[in-house]
Amino acid sequence: MSVTPRIKVSTSLRDGGAEPTSEEHAELAASLSGEVFFTVPLGTAGGREPDATWPLPGSRANGTAAVYYAEGRTHLQKPFLFADGFNYGPSDLPALFDHFNTPYQEGRPGFLDQLRARGFDIVLIGFDERHTHIQHNAEVAIHAIRRAIAERRGSEPLTVGGVSMGGIITRYALAKLENDDFDHETDTYLSWDSPHNGAWIPLILQQLAYFFEKLAPAEPSQAALIRSPAAQQLLWAWVPDAKYSGEVATASELRKDFVRELADLGDFPRRPRLLGVANGRGDGTGRPLPAGEIAFDWQALVASATARFQPDKGTDQKIGGMHAGLQLRRSTTTEVPALDGVPGGTMDSFGKVADALKAKISGEYRSGAFVPSVSAAAVTYDPITWDIDPNLNLLDQAPDRFHLNDIAFDTDNTPHSAVSGNLADWILIHLT
Template identity: 50%
Template sequence: MAQEPRIDVETRAQGIRSSLSDEQGEQIADAFGWQGVWFSAEQDGDADTRRPETTWELVADRPHQGVTAKGRAAVHLAEGHRTLTRPLILADGFGYGPSDLDALWGHFNTPYQDGKPGFLDQLRSMGIDVVLLGFNQRHTYLQANAAVAVTCVQRVLAERTGEAPLVVGGVSMGGMVTRYALARMEADGLDHQTDKYFSYDTPHLGAWIPLVLQQLAYLHEALQPPEGGEPGQAELIRSPAAQQLLWGWVDSADFSGPVTANPLRQEFLDDLRRVGWFPMRPYKLGLANGLGTGIGLDLGPGTPVFDLQSADLQLTARIQPDGGTLENVGTIKLGPPVWTSATSHVAAWDGAPGGTLDSWGRIADAMGLPIHERLRNSCFVPTVSAIALTRDPYQWQPDLYKDLRDLPKDETLLDAFCCDTANREHSAVSKPLIEWFLEQLAGW
């Protein structure tokens, strides 16, 4: 039987603030540099913002854990349309706080090729109405935001002219939210009238943020607590959405124990199984920002990324080692060790093929540290996760580097998928993915 992946803090950080002088605490906190919520990458793009024909305020059709989520939808009608006729719903992804629907438009409509319209404008020229779905709290429970997605689907059906079926999906977490929403509607006997479901670099089997960076976010927050009601550096990591999406998760800088034994993630997976795991009616499409060849990133397991050495301060953080027992991933010393962390039986996730996040690069920039270009990005959504490989998300992961070419049909829970031609930034708009997706919609 495989050993349980775990992390161990060898020198406790608990009470670190009281055990250090103010000067020492500030010295460590200042070394990190990055203020605000860590890992909350926002959408960017060069496309001009288009004013939607209408915007809907949405309220979840039911609460989850006492949370009645809210959201907004921006309706962009196709060329020549005066009413919703052939609707496609695109749900926003993982992040902290409210969705920015203008930024979502700008990101997905930035041309991926000179002389070619953006993706969303191409949809509109095909006679497809684009409904961008956002959430007031992207970081809340997936089930809560899925209830907003249910409301959005029902509003689209009520506003639609004619009987054209829907296309429903989302980017990143948005693909999970809409997956759950459609499956839940089927389980409840509600007709969603959706012909195609799509997920754009969605973590069907889980996402990954380096464990050591999660811990450093908590540590930074403990040393430099937020003021005036501002969210802390670890606010996104401790959020319900992060707990439900991340395969490996820690709850503090001090945490020692299994990194997969997360009650909120288990509860969400149980809920997903209860409603059918995937919606059954739609044809299911998946797009992955990572390679399907099994070739990952050039990140040597255990490589030091941050190695800050001064007369009285040492701060080291490493690329996730590949397995092993008590493999060091991070150290802080002010003379004697203040904090050290090690993992056991954790796979080399950072270098897996998949959609990437520039967490290492952003923190290095904030710390004012030089960093090799190849170390800036690490895997966020492994390709095997984005294509919904038929594996139990809780028993993962021997297949991170699996070659997915010529994959037998019963090895994925999707009906069709497309992998990118490089390991690109998570949610990146690329020609191979967009043109494949447009081909899938051509006959609709």
């Protein structure tokens, strides 16, 4: 009989504890504010300004498109629509352009400029609230697709996709348009390290985000992103607060409903060729993170936190704990796989949290998997139960094991959404 992955939190009183002072609260809040721990920032403010912008109003969400015409062109002819991904707050499209256009090889233009040189007009799709429901932002993407068709001169088909959650948003948008019998005129769909079967943020770090929100509120709240509709829909394992004990696999009703909605739409659009790239390796080789070992251990006079890498299944396996004042909490998990070290696009959340707390952490322990390769590659398995070995060698699998028609993996487990020559050149070959 299979056991559903779950978490258990025990609470006790700590001897000799003292409540933090207002000064200690303020110091901790200052260290926790600023950079969001659970995202990969794409570019920095001040990127290349677009040739045109389109407002993209929707009934439940709003957005903007930034248009960069192909070389020597002042109108839309061969649209390449690419949606922004998971983060907190509004998109910064000039920064997104710069991220994907930073040269990855000396003497060669960036990826987007190479597409522009091949005649593609780049249309970046941004969202006013990247952390809201995927279905709401899919309405923004649908608006962009309709406008691209209306503004395009000629009959060149569209290429539509996105990075991270942007690939899920456009996947849903295209499938929804097909279900509504609207011709989206798209012949290629492209996802870049998109969590087709779910993403992973370590459960102990989710708990710490909630814990510190109560202990020392800061802006932006690190817990606000974990609590957001987008995170609930993307994360395979999720907890609603720091005290929660219970099932974690697809624990949010928002995720269950979204997975069902996608299935009702056919899971993927049927008309386009389905392409994808993964920042993780495809040969089953992950990162050397010892399951169950301590990633960092922070000790202060009035508070402490210990974070372990996720153990590999088992019963009541320790993942860490935290205390503030007199209260002490310890967390264990049952039947949760060791996803931190599996092949996949990485995120340095362990490192960011440790840095904020001024805790020591080894360089090799800073990053773990965020989008496992089995998810980015859209392997055909149940996204609810995750009945798959996340260390599976995907290079040995038959084509019918994947929802995508073709997939490229990076040569190493690189940061989520990173642009490498291996991935960019593969896309350029397959699109041109």
